[in-house]
Amino acid sequence: MPSFFDTSIDKLKGIGPKRAELLKKELKIFSFGDFLQHYPFRYDDRTKFYRIQELGSDSNYVQLKGKIVSHQLLGEKRKTRLVVKFRDESGEIELIWFAGAKWIEKTLRKDVTYVVFGKPTIFGSRINMAHPEIELLGENKANAPEGFLQPVYHLTDTLRKRGLDNKIIAKAMRELLTQMHPYIIETLPTEICSKYRLIGKYKALLGVHFPINHETLKQAERRLKFEELFFIQLKLFREKKINQNKFSGFVFNKLNTLTTFYRDHLPFDLTNAQKRVIREIREDFLSGRQMNRLLQGDVGSGKTIVSFITALMAIDNHKQVCLMAPTEILATQHYEGLKEFADLLGINIKLLTGSTKTKPRRVIHEELENGSLQLLVGTHALLEDKVQFQNLGLCIIDEQHRFGVEQRSKLWRKNKPIPPHVLVMTATPIPRTLAMTIYGDLDVSVIDELPAGRKPIKTVHKYDASRLAIFGFVRQEIQKGRQAYFVFPLIEESEKFENLKDLMDGYEAISRAFPEYHVSIVHGRAKPEDKEWEMQRFIKNQTQIMVATTVIEVGVNVPNASVMVIENAERFGLAQLHQLRGRVGRGAEQSHCILVTNVKLSKNSKTRMETMVRTNNGFEIADADLKLRGHGDLQGTQQSGTVDLLVADVAFDGPILTEARKVAEAITEKDPNLELPEHEGIRTHILSLKKSTINWGRIS
Numbered sequence: 001m002p003s004f005f006d007t008s009i010d011k012l013k014g015i016g017p018k019r020a021e022l023l024k025k026e027l028k029i030f031s032f033g034d035f036l037q038h039y040p041f042r043y044d045d046r047t048k049f050y051r052i053q054e055l056g057s058d059s060n061y062v063q064l065k066g067k068i069v070s071h072q073l074l075g076e077k078r079k080t081r082l083v084v085k086f087r088d089e090s091g092e093i094e095l096i097w098f099a100g101a102k103w104i105e106k107t108l109r110k111d112v113t114y115v116v117f118g119k120p121t122i123f124g125s126r127i128n129m130a131h132p133e134i135e136l137l138g139e140n141k142a143n144a145p146e147g148f149l150q151p152v153y154h155l156t157d158t159l160r161k162r163g164l165d166n167k168i169i170a171k172a173m174r175e176l177l178t179q180m181h182p183y184i185i186e187t188l189p190t191e192i193c194s195k196y197r198l199i200g201k202y203k204a205l206l207g208v209h210f211p212i213n214h215e216t217l218k219q220a221e222r223r224l225k226f227e228e229l230f231f232i233q234l235k236l237f238r239e240k241k242i243n244q245n246k247f248s249g250f251v252f253n254k255l256n257t258l259t260t261f262y263r264d265h266l267p268f269d270l271t272n273a274q275k276r277v278i279r280e281i282r283e284d285f286l287s288g289r290q291m292n293r294l295l296q297g298d299v300g301s302g303k304t305i306v307s308f309i310t311a312l313m314a315i316d317n318h319k320q321v322c323l324m325a326p327t328e329i330l331a332t333q334h335y336e337g338l339k340e341f342a343d344l345l346g347i348n349i350k351l352l353t354g355s356t357k358t359k360p361r362r363v364i365h366e367e368l369e370n371g372s373l374q375l376l377v378g379t380h381a382l383l384e385d386k387v388q389f390q391n392l393g394l395c396i397i398d399e400q401h402r403f404g405v406e407q408r409s410k411l412w413r414k415n416k417p418i419p420p421h422v423l424v425m426t427a428t429p430i431p432r433t434l435a436m437t438i439y440g441d442l443d444v445s446v447i448d449e450l451p452a453g454r455k456p457i458k459t460v461h462k463y464d465a466s467r468l469a470i471f472g473f474v475r476q477e478i479q480k481g482r483q484a485y486f487v488f489p490l491i492e493e494s495e496k497f498e499n500l501k502d503l504m505d506g507y508e509a510i511s512r513a514f515p516e517y518h519v520s521i522v523h524g525r526a527k528p529e530d531k532e533w534e535m536q537r538f539i540k541n542q543t544q545i546m547v548a549t550t551v552i553e554v555g556v557n558v559p560n561a562s563v564m565v566i567e568n569a570e571r572f573g574l575a576q577l578h579q580l581r582g583r584v585g586r587g588a589e590q591s592h593c594i595l596v597t598n599v600k601l602s603k604n605s606k607t608r609m610e611t612m613v614r615t616n617n618g619f620e621i622a623d624a625d626l627k628l629r630g631h632g633d634l635q636g637t638q639q640s641g642t643v644d645l646l647v648a649d650v651a652f653d654g655p656i657l658t659e660a661r662k663v664a665e666a667i668t669e670k671d672p673n674l675e676l677p678e679h680e681g682i683r684t685h686i687l688s689l690k691k692s693t694i695n696w697g698r699i700s
């Protein structure tokens, strides 16, 4: 049954067929519902009158109250302009019109009070305002006795050219708001509304389009954001519940090898956070349901050992495990680190990457299929169809952000009918708020503690001109027996030659500056075996300096390296800078990170550098990153599969999200099928949305 909100937009008074056509084409507005959700993107403040004296060069749109002193038409015929001297009790300003000058002049009167609205421009002591809105005091009063915020709607040039301006939209919107009153259904239970101080749905819609002051606007926005986030969270919780019932998972209850490992081989005490996460995973393994868990832990927090312990749980229960890493270097390093333990425990472990030769590859395939290979480490080469397991019980994916959801599900399908458990590990902390909206289908574990004895990395920001001093500092550190990284912006296969030149120039300069030391170089264009060879030399301290691109960004572990110099640091994003910095600070020594930039920095770059200098906390950095980039950008890039939000913004609405999530979870627990009478509104709303699968927060 089509609802009132499905009504075609041409039926709205003030719109009609011609304008409807334009709205469809330009703004994808088809129905009353679409139109209603064309929310203002800004409000002109008509709640306050400014005094002319108060105006400064930074004044945005302002409203003035005063009288016309004089008016005058100036200039040649075609270029006539109207200049009006306008004053209040504090000063005087010039209002100027270039278009419609004659017509406007005719309407002006001297001895009455006008309200003027516009953006002032200041030239020395003179202030003027071009093309202000001007009306007699009181003309607009009917609607809002104590002033109001005037909605400004997003429009396109075509719409404006065809005469569909803000005034028309606002007027039609008022009409719609009046008409729709009886059709609005309250979607949230009364109890929730009063508990969380949420205003009613109708009031919120009215308040977001025509707020009478800042307070009513805030209340309206809060209500709509809450609702939007609530329905998304509700959907995630309900889906999760369905999945939990649908996918059974292997039960891992034997712990023989793991017990031996704990008793005889564990190289250090686990941190409390590591222990907690291991417990959470173990509970999943005993639950009989498939695990889908995201493990977040800052760089150096010790995720690798957790993944190994997790792998042992599967192996102890006669299941195979694969661990997938995003780069060859990282896969190799994981393999070598884990092989030490695996050998002690008599576990068969192998490495599979793009450069694995045919013969060992064949052995791997065989051993996987006959079940004798227990732990396979590799790159995305693991995803190839030829790679078939006898009984895959657990997939561990390191550095999740490099792999898409697609790839995750490819691994899922490598065991049938019961899918393997999945543990996804990431060192790029996703702000909690974002994780809640995107990874609602994953359970999240966090290692929020670094192993004891680590000294926080000291970070400084320097300009290019300090190069000699930087080299001097690096030399001092190397003389103490440490090693250093110099990182240059990315060279990917597709990138241009100039970048390689930057790196090569840097390499030469560094080699010249440090004739007494050996310098390695690694970049994305180098052959895997060359990269590997250079990495190994650095790991063995045969070279003291590593000049590299971001290929070393992820996971590489050389505890003796204590200095990280990042060149052209302004060209890296915050997440990447944090990742890079995480390559040092892995040993007991004091580590340093030096961010080197040009003197001329954009505001955004400055904030990034300041954030890095201020904090080592990955979650704080992730939050700052989200705020700088806005979540829209995150959607477009790596975080595919995000929901599109209309009113809420996860970068800033964390507290509302947390509340909405709590409510959604409680409701899913208490009433999974939404059968209780107080959930009638929720149920109706979801039903009316069945067709649009995207955003449950939307009205339809």
Ligand code: ADP
Residues within 6 Å of the ligand: 268, 269, 270, 271, 274, 297, 298, 299, 300, 301, 302, 303, 304, 305, 427, 451, 452, 555, 557, 559, 586
């Ligand atoms: P990440 O979480 O970045 O992958 P790693 O697993 O590489 O971190 O661990 C970083 C370093 O810390 C490694 O050298 C590892 O052996 C060491 N480590 C991990 N857990 C502990 C611990 N509980 N106590 C001491 N050192 C630890």
Ligand code: MG
Residues within 6 Å of the ligand: 303, 304, 398, 555
């Ligand atoms: Mg790691």
